[in-house]
Amino acid sequence: MTDIEKSWCICRCCKWICRRIKYIFCCLCCRPFCWLSRQSSGYDQLEGTVGKGKYPASQAECRQEIDKLNGEVENLTWRLQDKNNEIKDLKQEKDVALSRLSEMMGSKLRDSNPAIADLNDQNRPMKLAEQFTELYENEWTDAYTALQELTEEGSEEKITDIESIGILLHILKEINEECVNDSSLQLSGLKKAFQCLPGDDCKEYFKMFKDVLKSQATKYLPLICRKLFDIESNCKTVQKFKTVCQPYIELCVKICYLSAVQDPPMFLDFEPNDTFDRSTFKEFTVQGSRVDYLVWPALLIQKDGAILSKGVQKECTRRLTMGDSWNPSFSDSDSDDNPIYVARDPRKDKHFDRKQELLWNCKGKVGKVGQGKEPLVIAVIGPPGCGKSSFLNTIFAAFSNDHWSEYAKYGEFGRRGKQVTRRLKSFQKKDYYKDRDEYLLPTFLDMTGFEDDDAPLNKELLNIVLCGKLKEGEELHDVIKYGQHFGVNAVKEKYFGGNYFGIIRKQESRNPVSKLFDFSIIENREEYLRVNRIFVVCSANPDQPLPENLFEAITDITNRERDITLYGVLTQADKYKSRDQKVLKREKEFMRALGIPKNRFARVKNYCPDIDPKLTYEDTIIPSLDVPVLRLMRQVLTAEPTDQDYEHRRTKNGKYVPNLSDPWVASKTAVTVALLLFALFKLFKLFGTFLKKIN
Template identity: 85%
Template sequence: MVDSWNPSFSDSDSDDNQIYVARDPRKDKHFDRKQELLWNCKGKAGKVGQGKEPLVIAVIGPPGCGKSSFLNTIFAAFSHDQWTERAKYGEFGRRGKQVTRRLTSFKKKDYYTRDRYEGDYLLPTFLDMTGFEDDDDPLNTELLNIILCGKLKEGEELHKVINHGKNFDVNSVKEKYFGGKYFGIIPKHEGMPNLLDYFVIENREEYHRVNRVFVVCSANPDQPLPEHLFEAITNITNRERDITLYGVLTQADKYKSRDPKVLKREKEFMKALGIPKNRFARIKNYCPDIDPNMTYEDNIIPSLDVPVLRLMRQVLTAEPTDQDDEHRKTKKGKYVPNLSNPCVAFIAAAVIVAFVLFVLFKLFVFFLRI
């Protein structure tokens, strides 16, 4: 097999240029740059023993936007050998809407294969989920909120959240995943302090605390932007958590950046998410359109990897809230006990038992007086 050159390829780094696919990736002019960016990314991610935890990055987008392809391109960019389909392409129902499946996480061990001497780098965990429809349904928004707040377990079926809300209501979903007063709200009686007012029982611990969000959308200027979805994402990240958003337009090989319609879409995309240009990227994914011979199944393409790694270097830059404990606090500043901890569960149970005994004692004294 010979190297494949496109006649329109030039030395410019413009994303309007075609990709050079070489049988030997070391012949790609971007090969050295990829190695440099890889070291940059690993250095920013840090190592075990430095008091850090791997970042958790959620990847969100409407159905058919190229989200799974983008994830696989990220994994290839971190790879030293070849592209692999790790994030499976979504299935679509009869009406063209994606079938919700399960929340899936990709940890470092799932996508980064290197020798044993590089096993201690804290590369991020990526959360993959169904494509969200562009609607303002409160249940759809609450599902997104639950995911971004890390309340879903690995492999948990997303449609169960929606079904629970349809069978009961949105408030029931909030109580199930975010907790509420144990045994409901017990009214106070004069002279009897309600000890339960001082305790909030958390039904769910945080399984995946999201630190960053990739919002993915197609660069196709003829497709409307999912404004309702974007509004829900920005409201949740601003209201519930201080989560940094990054915007990615896929299919950069099909829709050229010099096209005025594409330029307009980029501006509207960034404006809708409220992000600056340094948190925006146009990405070409690994696909047969880039390489009809699909040689990327045997080799990497550094020309595709460099833009992704440049973006990841920015994403992995440490932020003040990455390692703090603010996510464990309620809005009033009080810590929320986690009942998965046996000690906390014992204390909570002891308080409840003490309260019940206190009430029984008061009733006993009351009946003695009459």
């Protein structure tokens, strides 16, 4: 046996013995018990070569050989690591080179080619076009509404719709000119600086600087704004209206400058053709073939290029160009003597445009769904047969561009001196307005049968209705019956009482025994349809007395409920002309009795057979009747500070609100509940003793 063989354990010996005696089974048995058996295959190989000259025979030589091999392995590992690092570096260099190459190719492709957009650019032409459309829909509308609250210089006249449109267009035009000039000035300065360079180099540098100008444009915006607001600036309209239209101006600056620094610059089309081009412009309010005036320009990807955002134009026969004054050349109300013009095509009516402007104006005031507002509730009240329902139908026709419809039934009630049933009929937007838009048009309340009666119960009933304490479907005569049975105070307590689920004893029971047990439950009611504005309607007929008691009851309530505003309407202006002194006197008395100023008053002619015996209005509208109504509606729909209070006071679910903050109510409720529990306890005890006795 060699030295190596000797150094192995007994198992090796065992194997060796087994091999010699060719008894393999014994070797297999030993294997599981020997941890060194794993070395066996290596040992076998070694065993075959040892002594044949391939490996050194001594242990020292073996160790030397092993050390040498280990050194080689280490060396190779180092080299491998070096090579791996080299590969990594090369890969990184390749990536950088590739991205530079694609950037260069991209910028060469994009150079003066608007068809290829850089999708990483947040201010690329498509995005700017979206912002431009939003600017018209949001900030423009806000600025338009704000402008109409202003009065013209040196007069008390308010700025008209057309004037507001012109001002806003002028602001945009001035800003755009300033931005285009500014960016072209910067580029022409650079061009001069690169003039000395050879052609191709110059082109490359110029492109690079254009890109820098574009990428840094947003940082330059505050400077442009300051420049525009400077007294020395040429933008006089911007300066004049900078406080009223600031958000609009700032957004105009942003979009105009970012459009001007695009490569090639984007283009605002302020000069449309005479004939209406539907591919470039949308209609402002009406349809037609001729352009009246420009409301909003179209945005093109470049001059004579594709349209990214359509403009808006007003069409009709009258042309108005930039720089004209925007004073309307017609008055809002016809003379009483003029016959009413009823045309099958309402566009031929000279009041048609004015109607569209007022309509647009009203819609601007009400706002849209989703702005956190609620529609206003407007009640229409007046003596029987004065024209309330006819007036409501006139309002609904004025809101439409289609035809008159009988939404509120007119001429049915209050005739022949009969007692009129008190009725309430509400008209929500969905009931009377057929266009599908999001404007929050008001809810109207047709109140019939509120007599000229100063009885306290009538006053209380009016109070209940105006404060919105009646639930949908609740009958007015139930309130009256309750009042007649239990008295006005009980009515007051039932609808306005401070109790929440309180229990009171009825005072009216005559029988002393039933008086003891006759209770009723009192609820403090939520407001269901609280009225925000009231139209008090009366006929202009000077021979009819004014319903002073009704007026007094209404003004009493509106004086108490400060968030309800009164408006006065005299109907039948077609029959009773204002040049008649008696009619004029009635007008003044009417306004005085209600305590309203002139701007909250209107004389109207309602759609009715007297106006047009042929009932042409069943197929069309009569703009001359709509204009005075829309003028008043514009005033009515103007937001008042108390409108917001009302929103806050309402609960979200419209349910009863507990009023337990009142200590008296809280203690009363607590005592009632305690008494009930005590009575129940006693009852159970009695029942228990009774059962015991039986057993």
